[in-house]
Amino acid sequence: MVSTVQKPEFDEIRPGVKVPAKETILTPRFYTTDFDEMAKMDISVNEDELRAILEEFRADYNQKHFVRDEDFNQSWEHIDGETRRLFIEFLERSCTAEFSGFLLYKELARKLKTSSPLVAECFQLMSRDEARHAGFLNKAMSDFNLTLDLGFLTKSRQYTFFKPKFIFYATYLSEKIGYWRYITIYRHLEQHPENRIYPIFKFFENWCQDENRHGDFFDAIMKAQPQFLNDWKAKLWCRFFLLSVFATMYLNDVQRSGFYASLGLDAREYDKYVIDKTNDTAGRVFPIVLDVHNPKFYESLETCVSNNEQLRQIEESNAPAPIKFLKKLPHYLSNGVQFVKLYFMKPIDVTSLEGTVL
Numbered sequence: 392m393v394s395t396v397q398k399p400e401f402d403e404i405r406p407g408v409k410v411p412a413k414e415t416i417l418t419p420r421f422y423t424t425d426f427d428e429m430a431k432m433d434i435s436v437n438e439d440e441l442r443a444i445l446e447e448f449r450a451d452y453n454q455k456h457f458v459r460d461e462d463f464n465q466s467w468e469h470i471d472g473e474t475r476r477l478f479i480e481f482l483e484r485s486c487t488a489e490f491s492g493f494l495l496y497k498e499l500a501r502k503l504k505t506s507s508p509l510v511a512e513c514f515q516l517m518s519r520d521e522a523r524h525a526g527f528l529n530k531a532m533s534d535f536n537l538t539l540d541l542g543f544l545t546k547s548r549q550y551t552f553f554k555p556k557f558i559f560y561a562t563y564l565s566e567k568i569g570y571w572r573y574i575t576i577y578r579h580l581e582q583h584p585e586n587r588i589y590p591i592f593k594f595f596e597n598w599c600q601d602e603n604r605h606g607d608f609f610d611a612i613m614k615a616q617p618q619f620l621n622d623w624k625a626k627l628w629c630r631f632f633l634l635s636v637f638a639t640m641y642l643n644d645v646q647r648s649g650f651y652a653s654l655g656l657d658a659r660e661y662d663k664y665v666i667d668k669t670n671d672t673a674g675r676v677f678p679i680v681l682d683v684h685n686p687k688f689y690e691s692l693e694t695c696v697s698n699n700e701q702l703r704q705i706e707e708s709n710a711p712a713p714i715k716f717l718k719k720l721p722h723y724l725s726n727g728v729q730f731v732k733l734y735f736m737k738p739i740d741v742t743s744l745e746g747t748v749l
């Protein structure tokens with residue numbers, strides 16, 4: 392009998408180059424913005440802090456960090472079946488998210504070069520970091536005999552347009568949540584080295600410091616634009632972005648709980664911790680944060696989890712398209728209702744706590 396490693400099937404553009412995952416509401420997004428409005432931004436009220444952050448970026452603490460060591464030099468065939476599929480998916484999603492940051496920051500650096508050199512250089516140096524992160528993840532994918540064609544991804548993906556204010560809310564949150572995600576996995580594996588199934592996780596400690604600094608840059612730039620933070624509209628939008636980011640992560644991660652289980656983590660517990668920490672961090676700059684300790688918060692998210700499970704089952708069934716649509720409709724509506732309920736849950740006003748350490 393021939394023993395074969397059980398490998399998941401992936402579609403390839405050409406040998407070894409993976410077809411990027413289908414875009415859905417839950418996949419990492421690519422952004423574009425109003426560059427002229429960004430170029431006109433006056434950052435003088437917080438220029439000193441931005442200069443200090445630029446100096447940190449220039450110091451380039453992780454210049455020599457992303458070098459593959461001998462731990463990578465082995466076969467990864469033993470990671471097989473569903474774990475292998477989930478692991479490759481994790482690498483692809485992370486690589487796509489990092490690369491999306493790279494593209495946006497690089498473009499901003501280019502467009503702001505003459506009008507706002509300080510901000511442009513910060514974006515340039517953040518794009519340097521994101522390129523390293525994306526490259527390191529793509530190289531990791533090659534250990535599983537697949538890579539992403541990042542040039543193809545640049546051309547083929549749809550770009551979501553956000554006004555600068557919304558770009559700041561979204562990127563700030565994605566940097567800070569990225570920090571908490573990486574550091575939480577790192578600390579867990581530090582306690583449980585037997586669960587470190589692949590060496591990339593060793594790199595997360597310094598790596599997440601890049602994300603933390605990027606988040607601090609967006610914190611400083613929003614403080615340079617107080618009109619983005621101090622009115623009723625800011626409160627409504629910050630609520631919307633916090634909820635969107637938390638809900639997307641929770642739905643994605645619970646769906647892939649097998650991946651977290653392979654690292655010895657419970658996806659729900661992990662996400663609750665990351666959401667709690669990111670929510671607290673966001674209170675340093677946003678005028679409100681979400682009441683994530685209200686039991687109704689996760690009750691509603693769990694309803695969405697089971698809706699999504701039903702939606703997946705309907706999608707995989709052999710029913711004709713119109714029947715599928717009719718079957719899906721109540722679950723879409725229920726997701727909409729849950730989102731509205733979550734949105735109108737009373738948030739926590741943090742403007743009165745400004746300046747305190749959360």
Ligand SMILES: [Fe+2]
Nearest residue numbers: 489520521524
């Ligand atoms: Fe990154």
Ligand SMILES: [Fe+2]
Nearest residue numbers: 566601602605
């Ligand atoms: Fe980043």
